[in-house]
Amino acid sequence: MTARLAFLGVLLASGCAREPVLPVVPGAHADPTAMTASPDGRTLYVVCPAQRAIATIEVRGRELSGLHAFSSAPRGVAVSRDGASLAVSFPGDGRVEILDARSFAVRATARVGVEPAGMAFSCDGLRLFVANARSSDVSVVDVVSGAEVRRVAAGREPWVVVLSPDGATVAVVSRSANVGAPDRIPESEITLLDSTSGGVVRRVMLPSCHLAESAAFTTNGRRLLVPLVRVRNLLPIVQVDRGWVMSTVLASIDVATGGVALLPLNGTSDSLPDPAGIAVTDDLAFVTSRGTDRVAALRLAGALALEKDAGANRPEHLSWSERYVTARFDVGAAPAAVVVAGTLLAGAERLGDSGALLEPDGRLAARVRIVPHVADDAARRGDRVFHDARFAFQSSFSCSSCHPDGHTDGLVYDFEIDGVGRNFVLNRSLRGVKGTGPFKWTGRNASLAEQCGPRFAKVLTRADPFPEQALADLVAFIESRPAPSADPRAVRLDGRQTAAVARGRAIFERTVRRSGVPIEPADRCVTCHPAPHYTNLRRAGVGTQSDNDDTGTFDVPHLTGVASKAPYLHDGRAPGLEEIWTAPGVGDLHGAVTDLTKTDLDDLVEFLKGL
Amino acid sequence: MSARPRAAWVLVLGAILPSACGQGAADPPPSRLVVVTQVPAARAGSDPDPRSRYPDGSRIVLLDVARPGVAPRVISGGLVAAGAPSVRADAGRIAFVGKETTCGTFEVWTCGPDGSGRTRAVALAADCGSAAFLPDGRIVCSAATSPGGAALFVEGANGGPPQRITFSGGTDVDPTVLRDGRIAFASRPAGAAGFALLAVHADGTGVGPYRGTERDRALLADGGSTECAEIAARPKSQGHLSVVDPQTSWGAAFCVDARPPGTSGTGRVRFAALAGPPRPLGDVTLEGDGSFFVRLPADTPVVLEVLDDSGRVVSSQHTPFWVRPGETRGCVGCHEDPDTTPPNVRPLAVLRESVPLAGVPAAGASR
Numbered sequence: 001m002t003a004r005l006a007f008l009g010v011l012l013a014s015g016c017a018r019e020p021v022l023p024v025v026p027g028a029h030a031d032p033t034a035m036t037a038s039p040d041g042r043t044l045y046v047v048c049p050a051q052r053a054i055a056t057i058e059v060r061g062r063e064l065s066g067l068h069a070f071s072s073a074p075r076g077v078a079v080s081r082d083g084a085s086l087a088v089s090f091p092g093d094g095r096v097e098i099l100d101a102r103s104f105a106v107r108a109t110a111r112v113g114v115e116p117a118g119m120a121f122s123c124d125g126l127r128l129f130v131a132n133a134r135s136s137d138v139s140v141v142d143v144v145s146g147a148e149v150r151r152v153a154a155g156r157e158p159w160v161v162v163l164s165p166d167g168a169t170v171a172v173v174s175r176s177a178n179v180g181a182p183d184r185i186p187e188s189e190i191t192l193l194d195s196t197s198g199g200v201v202r203r204v205m206l207p208s209c210h211l212a213e214s215a216a217f218t219t220n221g222r223r224l225l226v227p228l229v230r231v232r233n234l235l236p237i238v239q240v241d242r243g244w245v246m247s248t249v250l251a252s253i254d255v256a257t258g259g260v261a262l263l264p265l266n267g268t269s270d271s272l273p274d275p276a277g278i279a280v281t282d283d284l285a286f287v288t289s290r291g292t293d294r295v296a297a298l299r300l301a302g303a304l305a306l307e308k309d310a311g312a313n314r315p316e317h318l319s320w321s322e323r324y325v326t327a328r329f330d331v332g333a334a335p336a337a338v339v340v341a342g343t344l345l346a347g348a349e350r351l352g353d354s355g356a357l358l359e360p361d362g363r364l365a366a367r368v369r370i371v372p373h374v375a376d377d378a379a380r381r382g383d384r385v386f387h388d389a390r391f392a393f394q395s396s397f398s399c400s401s402c403h404p405d406g407h408t409d410g411l412v413y414d415f416e417i418d419g420v421g422r423n424f425v426l427n428r429s430l431r432g433v434k435g436t437g438p439f440k441w442t443g444r445n446a447s448l449a450e451q452c453g454p455r456f457a458k459v460l461t462r463a464d465p466f467p468e469q470a471l472a473d474l475v476a477f478i479e480s481r482p483a484p485s486a487d488p489r490a491v492r493l494d495g496r497q498t499a500a501v502a503r504g505r506a507i508f509e510r511t512v513r514r515s516g517v518p519i520e521p522a523d524r525c526v527t528c529h530p531a532p533h534y535t536n537l538r539r540a541g542v543g544t545q546s547d548n549d550d551t552g553t554f555d556v557p558h559l560t561g562v563a564s565k566a567p568y569l570h571d572g573r574a575p576g577l578e579e580i581w582t583a584p585g586v587g588d589l590h591g592a593v594t595d596l597t598k599t600d601l602d603d604l605v606e607f608l609k610g611l
Numbered sequence: 612m613s614a615r616p617r618a619a620w621v622l623v624l625g626a627i628l629p630s631a632c633g634q635g636a637a638d639p640p641p642s643r644l645v646v647v648t649q650v651p652a653a654r655a656g657s658d659p660d661p662r663s664r665y666p667d668g669s670r671i672v673l674l675d676v677a678r679p680g681v682a683p684r685v686i687s688g689g690l691v692a693a694g695a696p697s698v699r700a701d702a703g704r705i706a707f708v709g710k711e712t713t714c715g716t717f718e719v720w721t722c723g724p725d726g727s728g729r730t731r732a733v734a735l736a737a738d739c740g741s742a743a744f745l746p747d748g749r750i751v752c753s754a755a756t757s758p759g760g761a762a763l764f765v766e767g768a769n770g771g772p773p774q775r776i777t778f779s780g781g782t783d784v785d786p787t788v789l790r791d792g793r794i795a796f797a798s799r800p801a802g803a804a805g806f807a808l809l810a811v812h813a814d815g816t817g818v819g820p821y822r823g824t825e826r827d828r829a830l831l832a833d834g835g836s837t838e839c840a841e842i843a844a845r846p847k848s849q850g851h852l853s854v855v856d857p858q859t860s861w862g863a864a865f866c867v868d869a870r871p872p873g874t875s876g877t878g879r880v881r882f883a884a885l886a887g888p889p890r891p892l893g894d895v896t897l898e899g900d901g902s903f904f905v906r907l908p909a910d911t912p913v914v915l916e917v918l919d920d921s922g923r924v925v926s927s928q929h930t931p932f933w934v935r936p937g938e939t940r941g942c943v944g945c946h947e948d949p950d951t952t953p954p955n956v957r958p959l960a961v962l963r964e965s966v967p968l969a970g971v972p973a974a975g976a977s978r
Contacts, residue, residue: 185955208955234957236865238939239817241791243952268822268950269791315943316952318822393849394791414957416939420865420904421961457852462812463792464746464850548962 023371024053024069029380030370032348032355033336034076034118035277038101039083041342045101046355047088048370049073054088054104055370057355059341062366068104070097076118078161080125085143087128089116094488096130098143108146112139114488118160122195123167129193131158131172134487134564138172138191140198150198155189156410160214163195165221169255170195173226175404177210182412182424182572186210186233190226190253202258206251207312208232209262210411211404214278214337216285217255218300224253227275227287229401230262230316233411236420240393240462241269242318246401248272249316250287250298252307261307264316265296265325271396272296272328273389277338279345284360286345288335289328291389291398295338295347295362297327329362334387351384382477385470392461399474406430406481408565412572417459418442422548426572428557429565432483436533436558441570443539443555448475484561490609497610504607507600514595523592534559534611543589544569563609577605643677644724644842646686646705648694659753659761659784659797661708661717661740665694671707673726673842686726691715695741695785698724698840699748700847705840706732706742706750719752724842733766733773743786743794745813746848751776751794753784763796765813776815778933780885780912782806792849795821800912800931801885807930814853815910816938820930820949855935861971862909862934867958868901868944869917871925878919880905882968885912885931892968894918901944902958908970909936917945 023030031050037043043065044057052073056066076089079101086101089112096116098108113132120129121143130139131154138158140150155174162171170193177186190204190212212228230249237245248265265272265287273291280286285298302324310316332349335356339346344365345358353374357365376384385391386406389398402409408429414421425441433439438446445451452474457465466474490501497505508525512518521527528536535558545552554570568574574583578601581593588594596604651668658664669692672683686705687693693709702724708717717738722729733739735754740761742752749766754773756762761782764773777783781800789795794813797806810821869880880903882892892913895903907913912931916924926945934940943953967973 183957230952230955232953232955234955235867235953236939236941236961238865238941241817242822242943242950244941247952264952269789315954317948318950318952393851414961420863420939420965421957421963454852458854462851465852 021055021064021067024051024067027374028371029374030055030353031350032353032370033350035337035339035346035348035355036077036079037339037341037346038079039081041340041344043101044339044341044346044355045077045079045086046348046370047074047077049075051371054086055355057346057368059344059346059357062357062368064368064370066104067370076116076131078119078121078128080121081123081167082125085121085125087119087121087130087143089119089130091115091117091133092485094132096128096139096141096146098128098141098146108143110139110141110146110148112141112148113137113151117158118173120161120163120170122170123163127195127198129161129163129170129172129195129198131161133157133159133175135489136174138193138198152191152193152198152200154191155203158191160212162215162217162224164217164224164255165219168195169193169201169221171215171217171224171253171255173212173215175210175212176410177231179410179567179575181575182426182567183234186231186411188212188228190215190224190251192255192258204253204258204260206260206262209249209251210409211274211401212251213276216278216280218280219282222255223304224251224255225278225280225285226251226253227265227278229273229275231409231411233413236414236416237460238416238420240396243316243396245460246273246397247316247318248275248289250285250303251312252304252310260312261310262312262314262316263303263306263310263324264318264321265298266318267321267325268318269394270328271389271394273392273395273397274387274401276334276336277347279338279340281340281360284326286338286340288331288338288347289389290334290336290350290387291401292395293331293333293335294328295331295335295345295358296325297329297360297362299324299326327362329358331358331364332356332367333384351380351387378473378476379480380477381470382473382475382480385466385474386477391463391466391470393463402427403430406478407484410565410567410572415459417455419550423550424548424571426567426570429484429561430478431481432533432558432560433481434479436535436537438537438555441554442551448478452478483558484564486561486611487563487609490563490606498606500603500606501610502607503600504603504605504610507596507604508607513592519592523588525591528556528591529559532560534562541589542569542591543586544571544573546571559608559611562611577608578602640677642675645674645676646696646698646707646840646842647672647674648696648707648838649683650694659740659782660755660759661692661694661738664740665692665708665717667692667713669694671696671705671709684726686722686729687720688726690720692717693720695838696840697741697743698842699744700746700845702842702844704744705842706744708739708742708752719750721750733764735764735773740784741786743788745788745794746792746850749813751786751788751813753786753796760801763794763811763815774815775910776813776935777811777818778815778910778912779809779931781931783809788848790846790848792851793817800929812851812853814851814855815933815935816854817940818932822949854938856937859936860909861906861967862936862938862940863904863906863965864934864940864942865904865958865961865965866902866942866944867953867956869897869903869926870901870944871917874919874925876920877901878917878925879922881916881918882907883914884908884970885914889914890969892970893966895966895968898959898963900956900959902960904958904960904963904965906965906967906971907934908968909934909938911970915945 030048034047046055114134128141157176159175160173172191276290277288333351337348454465539553671687690709696707719732737755740753763777811818916927
C-alpha cells in the first residue's frame with residue numbers, strides 16, 4: 001500500500017513538473033511589445049517579435065507556459081470574448097492567423113491590408129477588425145473563412161483596435177497624424193465603427209495629438225480613453241519645460257457625441273513620456289510610460305470630473321494631474337503594454353524580455369522571464385538609450401518620441417539653432433541611415449555621433465549630452481535599424497516588380513527625354529539618387545528654397561523605404577511622392593520631369609514605392 | 612571673574628531631527644549623519660544677509676540622528692561664523708559659508724563629509740550667503756551685489772572666475788539644486804517686501820516661477836535651504852549645457868499671445884529696464900494673433916506692460932525677468948497660469964525679424 005502511494009506520488013510529481021520552455025530563436029531577445037489577457041484573466045498572450053512567437057504566461061502559477069512559434073514576426077494579438085479564439089497579425093506579409101486559443105491550431109488565415117497591427121474580435125467572435133498600419137485602413141474579416149469582407153479607410157497608421165463593452169462599437173486608433181500642410185496643426189484620427197456593419201459611425205479628430213499606441217473603453221462603455229502625445233511642432237523649440245515641445249495627455253472621447261477632452265498626465269515638473277499602454281478597471285486607469293519605465297495610476301472619477309475644463313482645444317494645466325494621478329510606480333525596462341489580469345496588472349517589459357505581474361498598488365508580484373538572459377550588445381544598449389527619456393530635461397521625451405520605431409513622426413519642426421521662425425525642417429526617418437551621411441537637411445553633421453552629440457543636447461534635450469559610451473551605443477542602435485520595407489503593393493507577392501514599377505524604373509534611369517533630347521547628367525534621377533541607398537551623399541538645389549530658408553541646397557535623401565516617409569522635401573511641403581514634382585514652379589529643377597505624362601509620374605511613383 | 616559664554620545653541624529648523632531619529636532599538640542602529648547649522652540662542656536674524664543670519668558663533672556640526680547620545684562634531688572649527696551647509700550628490704563633499712574673522716567676508720568653503728580637507732571654493736569679494744553643488748560638481752552661491760542686494764553666481768568652469776547668473780536687480784538668495792538640474796532660489800525684487808520662489812538653469816537662462824506642486828516639491832534634491840542636509844548619496848541631478856553666447860550683448864523673447872483672455876484687438880507692449888531707476892526700452896506692436904518677438908539687452912532686469920489700442924494698460928508683469936546673451940525664450944502669455952502648457956501655434960511675430968529694443972543692435976543680428 002505504501003509503495004503504491006509512493007508510486008502515485010511520483011506520477012503526480014512528474015505530471016506536475018512543467019518542461020522548461022525553450023526559446024524559439026536561441027540567443028535572441030523576446031522584445032515583448034503587445035499583450036492581451038484571456039477573459040478569465042488566467043492566461044497572458046504576449047507578442048514576442050524577436051522570437052517570432054507568442055508567449056503564454058499563466059497568471060496564477062506566475063510562470064511561462066509556452067512559446068508558440070510562427071513563420072514570421074507577429075505584431076498584434078487579440079482574444080475573443082469567449083476565450084476560444086486568438087488572432088495574431090503578421091506585418092511582414094499582410095497576414096492574420098486565427099487560432100484555437102488553447103492548442104494554437106490554425107483555424108483560418110486571412111490576407112488583409114499592409115502591415116496589420118492591432119485587432120479586436122466582434123462580440124460574437126465571428127468578425128475580426130484588423131488595423132492595417134501601412135495602408136491606413138481597417139480590414140473586416142470573417143473569422144470562420146478568413147475572408148476579408150470589407151475594407152474601411154482609417155486615419156494614418158491605424159495601430160489599435162478595441163471593442164466597446166456592449167460590443168456595439170469598434171474604435172480604431174491611429175498612431176500617426178494625418179499628413180497635411182506643414183504649417184497646419186497636425187491631427188490624428190480615431191475611427192469609430194459599427195461592429196455589425198463595419199461602417200464608419202464617426203471620425204474623431206484629435207488636434208496636435210499623435211503617437212497613440214493603446215486605447216481602452218471605460219467599463220461602462222461611455223468613454224474611450226487614449227493616452228497619446230500632445231505635440232507642439234509649430235512652436236519654435238526654445239525650451240522644454242511646461243510641455244513646450246510635447247506633453248503626454250489622456251484623450252477622453254465621449255462615444256455618443258464624439259466630444260474630446262484632453263487631460264494632462266504630466267505634472268508641473270514630472271513627465272510621463274511615450275505612453276505605450278493603458279488598462280482600466282471600474283475606478284482606475286493605468287498608463288505605461290515607456291520613456292521612464294513607469295506606470296501611472298489614475299483615479300478615473302477625478303479625471304473625468306475635469307472634462308468640462310479640458311476640451312480638446314483648451315490649454316492644459318499640468319497641475320490638474322495632481323487631482324487624478326494617484327501614483328507613478330516603477331516597472332521593468334520600456335513597458336510596452338499593460339492589461340488587467342484578474343486582480344493583477346500585467347505589463348510587457350520589452351527591454352527586459354519579461355512580463356511583470358503587479359499588484360494594483362504597484363508592488364511587483366512576479367516577473368516572468370520569457371527567454372533566458374541575453375547579454376546586451378552595443379545595439380541593445382543603444383536601444384535602451386534611444387527609448388530612455390531621462391536624457392532629456394525633466395524626462396520630457398526620448399529619441400523615440402519623435403522617431404517611433406526609429407522611423408519618423410512625419411512632422412515639421414522649428415529649431416532655435418538655425419533661427420526662430422526660419423528654416424522649418426521635416427523630421428527625417430532614422431531607419432536605413434547607415435552609410436547615408438552626412439546628416440541633417442543641411443548636411444551639416446558628418447556622422448551620427450555628431451548629429452546626436454552635444455549640439456543635440458543644446459538645442460533639443462536641454463540637458464547633459466549623452467555620455468560617450470551611451471552615444472556610441474546609440475549610434476550602433478540607429479545603424480542597426482533596417483530601412484523600411486518597400487510598399488508591397490508595388491511589388492508582387494513573388495517578389496518581382498509589377499509592370500508599373502518596371503516602367504517607373506526606366507523613367508528613373510532614363511538619359512533622354514521623350515523627344516529624344518539627351519538629359520544632362522545633373523538632371524537625371526540616378527545622378528543624385530544612385531543605388532544602393534539612392535543618394536549621392538551630397539547636397540543639391542531642387543528649387544525648393546522658400547523665403548524662410550537660408551539656403552537652397554539640401555541633403556539628398558536616401559530613398560530606401562521612401563514610400564513610408566511621407567511627407568516629402570525638406571520642409572514637408574509635398575504630402576505625397578507625386579507632389580514632389582507637381583508643385584507650381586518646380587519645372588525641371590528637381591530632375592527632368594516636365595515632359596512626363598501623368599501616367600509616367602504614376603509609374604515613377606510606383607517604382608519609388610518599391611524601393 | 613568673567614562669565615563664560617553660555618553654551619546654548621539653537622538648531623536651525625531643528626524640528627527636522629526628531630522625525631529623523633526614529634525609535635530607539637536594542638542594537639545600535641547604523642549611523643545617519645546630517646550636517647546642520649547651529650546658531651547662538653536668540654541671535655539668529657531672519658534677514659538673508661549672512662551677517663544677520665549667521666552671527667558670530669554660528670557653526671556647522673555633524674549630528675548622528677540615529678544615535679542621539681553621540682555628541683555633535685563641529686566641522687567649521689576656526690571660523691568665527693558659519694552656516695548654510697549643503698551636501699554634494701555623491702555625499703563626498705560639504706559646502707557651507709563662513710568667515711574667519713568678525714570683520715571678514717563670508718566665503719564659500721568645502722570639506723569632506725567628516726569635515727576634513729577644508730578649502731575655500733569660490734573667489735568672490737562680497738559676502739556669500741549660501742551655496743549648493745551643481746550636478747557637475749561646481750558650486751552655485753549667493754553673494755552680495757549691493758547693500759541689501761544679492762545675486763547668484765556659479766563657479767567658473769575649469770577654475771575660471773565665478774559667473775553671475777541672476778539679474779533680478781533685487782535680492783536672490785538660497786540656491787537649491789533641483790533634480791531637473793535647475794536652481795530654485797528665493798528672489799525679492801528691488802523695493803519689494805516679499806520673496807518669490809524662482810527657478811533658473813545653471814547658465815542663468817530660462818528664469819521663471821518655480822512651478823512645483825505639493826508632490827513636485829519632493830524633487831528638491833538637497834536640503835541646503837532647510838539648513839539640515841543628510842550626508843548620503845542621492846540621485847545626481849540632470850545637467851544642462853549652456854546656451855549662453857558670451858560674444859553677444861542681447862537675447863530674444865517671444866510671446867505667443869500677450870493679450871488678456873477674451874480680447875482680440877491689437878495693442879502694444881512697453882518694456883522697461885530696472886537696472887537702477889526704471890529706464891524705458893521701447894514699445895512693440897502686437898501682431899494680429901497677439902504675439903510679439905523682441906531683442907532685449909542681456910542680463911538686464913526687465914518688466915513690461917501690455918497696452919490696448921487706446922493706450923490703456925490692460926496687464927503688466929512687475930516681477931522682473933531677464934535674458935542671457937544669446938538666449939531665446941518663449942512665453943505663453945502674461946495672463947496664463949504658470950502651469951499652463953502652450954498651444955501648438957506658430958506665432959506670427961516669429962515669422963518676422965525680431966524687434967530690437969533700446970541698447971540692442973538694430974541690424975546685422977540674426978533672429
